[in-house]
Amino acid sequence: MSGGPYFIVDELRSAPGCADRLRIAYLDGYAPAARARGMTMLHAWRNPPLDLLDGTTTLTFVWSVEDLPGWWHARLGAAGDPAVLSWWEETRPLIVEHRRLYHEGIAA
Amino acid sequence: MFRQCTLVTFAKNADESARQALAARLTEAARQDPAVTHHRFGPAVSGGANGGDLVWHVHFRDQADWAASPIRALPAALAGDPAIDHADSCAYRPAGAHLREPGLGASVYRALFLAVKPGTPPEKIAQFANDTAAMPDYIPEIRNWALSPVTEAQGARHWTHVWEQEFRTIGELRGPYMRSPYHWGFVDRWFDPEHQDFIVDTWLCHSASALEASVIALYRDTVAA
Numbered sequence: 499m500s501g502g503p504y505f506i507v508d509e510l511r512s513a514p515g516c517a518d519r520l521r522i523a524y525l526d527g528y529a530p531a532a533r534a535r536g537m538t539m540l541h542a543w544r545n546p547p548l549d550l551l552d553g554t555t556t557l558t559f560v561w562s563v564e565d566l567p568g569w570w571h572a573r574l575g576a577a578g579d580p581a582v583l584s585w586w587e588e589t590r591p592l593i594v595e596h597r598r599l600y601h602e603g604i605a606a
Numbered sequence: 607m608f609r610q611c612t613l614v615t616f617a618k619n620a621d622e623s624a625r626q627a628l629a630a631r632l633t634e635a636a637r638q639d640p641a642v643t644h645h646r647f648g649p650a651v652s653g654g655a656n657g658g659d660l661v662w663h664v665h666f667r668d669q670a671d672w673a674a675s676p677i678r679a680l681p682a683a684l685a686g687d688p689a690i691d692h693a694d695s696c697a698y699r700p701a702g703a704h705l706r707e708p709g710l711g712a713s714v715y716r717a718l719f720l721a722v723k724p725g726t727p728p729e730k731i732a733q734f735a736n737d738t739a740a741m742p743d744y745i746p747e748i749r750n751w752a753l754s755p756v757t758e759a760q761g762a763r764h765w766t767h768v769w770e771q772e773f774r775t776i777g778e779l780r781g782p783y784m785r786s787p788y789h790w791g792f793v794d795r796w797f798d799p800e801h802q803d804f805i806v807d808t809w810l811c812h813s814a815s816a817l818e819a820s821v822i823a824l825y826r827d828t829v830a831a
Binding site: 504566569570573576577578582583586596597598600602 | 784785787790791794795797798799800801802808
């Protein structure tokens with residue numbers, strides 16, 4: 499096991515036609531508090547590479563934390579913040595599927 | 607065997623004499639009850655969360671003896687004691703205890719009271735239990751352990767499970783246990799409200815207390831082969 503950094507990935511499949519609203523909600527409503535918990539956003543992706551008029555789009559946000567204390571700080575900070583939990587509840591109608599993944603870098 | 611584990615949090619203004627008086631009353635209650643086969647206290651080690659100041663372990667021969675015992679009602683009755691802020695308690699038959707070090711002497715006993723959210727599908731609960739019970743496969747510092755469904759809960763939540771471990775030192779709990787990637791990178795997802803596998807209420811009782819000898823070793827009639 500490395501000492502970090504560790505990577506936190508949110509894959510959000512938007513409801514049809516909601517990709518842009520979801521992107522704005524995540525970047526404006528979720529990301530600032532995540533940064534305040536010590537997370538660094540590395541990448542923001544979408545697939546397919548356009549916002550479909552009536553299809554779903556998967557938005558992928560890749561974050562890093564420096565080390566394990568940083569991981570626990572981000573993780574427990576979110577769990578203890580009613581605003582974070584409310585954000586997920588309020589954006590639920592925009593999200594068909596959400597996957598959160600935790601990664602460690604490996605030699606390639 | 608059947609047991610009742612109570613996490614007692616004293617009132618902030620309860621001085622040492624009040625605390626000792628309460629412990630003495632609980633000890634006397636256990637001594638007076640012929641159905642009690644074992645009882646002891648464990649003083650809390652700092653760093654817990656909702657884990658109390660004192661852990662009270664009481665054992666019975668079986669569930670019927672516990673159900674008929676006045677000890678059963680004591681945790682709820684503690685709420686009216688001026689020396690007590692609150693108490694959380696679980697009564698259960700220890701399930702599948704495992705002993706790496708049955709002769710463990712001075713040690714740290716860790717109890718996690720958790721509440722799986724109502725409506726969670728049984729297969730999810732089973733998967734959660736399997737993942738949690740496998741932690742010792744990846745964390746050799748867990749010396750003895752048991753994951754048990756709860757028969758009767760009292761306190762802040764309707765506790766559904768008690769996850770118990772014993773470590774040689776508090777450093778083993780705070781270090782290898784918390785740093786294990788199996789813990790934070792795999793099992794913790796069940797507890798993470800931002801994760802798609804989240805099923806455990808975020809309000810937990812995480813208690814670490816001192817023991818002079820293993821209490822899980824007493825679960826001998828439940829020990830897994």
